[in-house]
Amino acid sequence: MIRPTVNRFRSNKLILFLFVFLGLGTAFAFTFKNDKLFAIAKNLDIFASLIRELDSYYVDEINPDELISIGIQAMLEELDPYTEFIPEEEQDDFRMMTTGEYGGVGALIGNRIGTNMILMPYRGFPAHEAGLRIGDEILRVDSTDVTDRVTSEISRLLKGPANTGLTVEVKRGEDTLRFQLTRKKIVISNVPYYGMVDGKTGYIKLSDFTTNAAADVRNALTDLKAQGMEKLILDVRDNPGGILREAVEIVNLFIPKGKEVVRTIGKLQSVNTVYKTEKSPLDKDIDLVVLINERSASAAEIVAGALQDYDRAVLVGRKTFGKGLVQSTIPLSYNSQVKLTTAKYYIPSGRCIQAIDYSQKDEDGNGRSVADSLRNSFTTKNGRVVLDGGGIEPDESVESIIYAPITYSLVGRSLVFQYVNKFFLENKEIANPRSFQVTEDIYHDFVDWLGDKDYDYTTRVEKAIEDLEKFAEKEKYYEDIKNEIASLRKSVSHSKEQDLVTFKDEVKEALRDEIISRYYFQEGMVEGSLDNDPDVRVAMDLLKDKQLYAMKLNPRKQ
Known part of the structure; x- marks a missing residue:
């Protein structure tokens, strides 16, 4: 008589256990989600409280918008370099980056030698049609003096709704010039x-x-x-x-x-x-x-x-x-x-x-490169391993291409840029981009112009000797080898004048590219580089050799 009661009790207990177990499982899922939501809400509340207290008690006045923006950006930087917050005031810049469209004058501007200037007017747009040139120093936009403004501020002044007018004042050589422009919708081609x-x-x-x-x-x-x-x-x-x-x-x-x-x-x-x-x-x-x-x-x-x-x-x-x-x-x-x-x-x-x-960061907080041992093999349609x-x-x-230090110095210090500004004012036209070459006369004029300019630099060998000297001093070997180091430094000490001869060809190439940009703009720079581009030469050799081209795509058939 008791047995069925016990079985019924055990059965009810089992049902209750299953109910509780399933309930706990569901509850665990909800709890996990709720825990995350609670953590978010808790930390947002802490953050808001912190800002309020900073605003009330910090010794100096704070800018809440700026402080919170810094906090947001710092948080996102913990994830990856591509996740970013875009506030309302930056929407136009973001739209321009994604669509290539904006209202403005159609010119790239930037700071060279401490001065904001036109770096590239885009052909067919207001800046180009009005006559603005590469190297024009921007002095004023409408009534605003911009000589001490940062580039981004000047860019915002130049942009605006299509069909609105503006005045741009620039310095060109010794002349001050004023240009009347009308903004238009700028659509930059993806194929320059x-x-x-x-x-x-x-x-x-x-x-x-x-x-x-x-x-x-x-x-x-x-x-x-x-x-x-x-x-x-x-x-x-x-x-x-x-x-x-x-x-x-x-x-x-x-x-x-x-x-x-x-x-x-x-x-x-x-x-x-x-x-x-x-x-x-x-x-x-x-x-x-x-x-x-x-x-x-x-x-x-x-x-x-x-x-x-x-x-x-x-x-x-x-x-x-x-x-x-x-x-x-x-x-x-x-x-x-x-x-x-x-x-x-x-x-x-x-x-x-x-x-x-x-998701894997090193001790400096940077993402880790995928190790070669963890890279997986796949195959192309023809069975090539990738x-x-x-x-x-x-x-x-x-x-x-690895350029000589003198070339980096001349370009990096904007000396090539400045010389070409002078060249452009003195020469109304040049040959087409594929034909134009920097003659010996042009190069000698450039070298003479460099006479009173500062373009010193350290070669890679000189840097290696400096490092050797530091390590020798650190490890107490310097006194033993200081004479050898001095002799080595003397033997490799560079001569700027000699480097202008030794690396003349690549300095000429830098001059050529800059000169072509003045007369033929971005498209001219690309066209003018084709004949001397090592990648293009290799591509041409491949395309001329049908057998080699076919072998690259399907080596198993050869």
């Missing part, structure tokens, strides 16, 4: 230059991935094909990336419809997206070389990596930056925004090319 390198090979310089990047490349490609182009060099060196969709459409110009270009994978399902080509390609067969370097990043790496994964192009240059992180912009209160990392992207072979792991975790490796490497 395209043209034929030789009779059959075209070249497209892609500098950004803002709005219309794919359309800019498509238009250039169509025009070059109409000129008889049979081979193409696409240059994404120094391209920092930009809009993901534009990268997908550029890849689509060269590969068939329906192919995966990139996929994004993040914590939330809503950011997991596969991007495929949606149109018929403009040319899926043209021999193609893509130029890359250590400053090719993000969308530029998607283009280069996808074309490599499909064995559609040979990559020439140096390993890319390695940015495989995707940012999304989320609106916040008071018209502010946060641009934050929401996913990683993976190109067709399956590899993620992110080079830095920001690696993740460190940028896009070129198929044909080209060493970067």
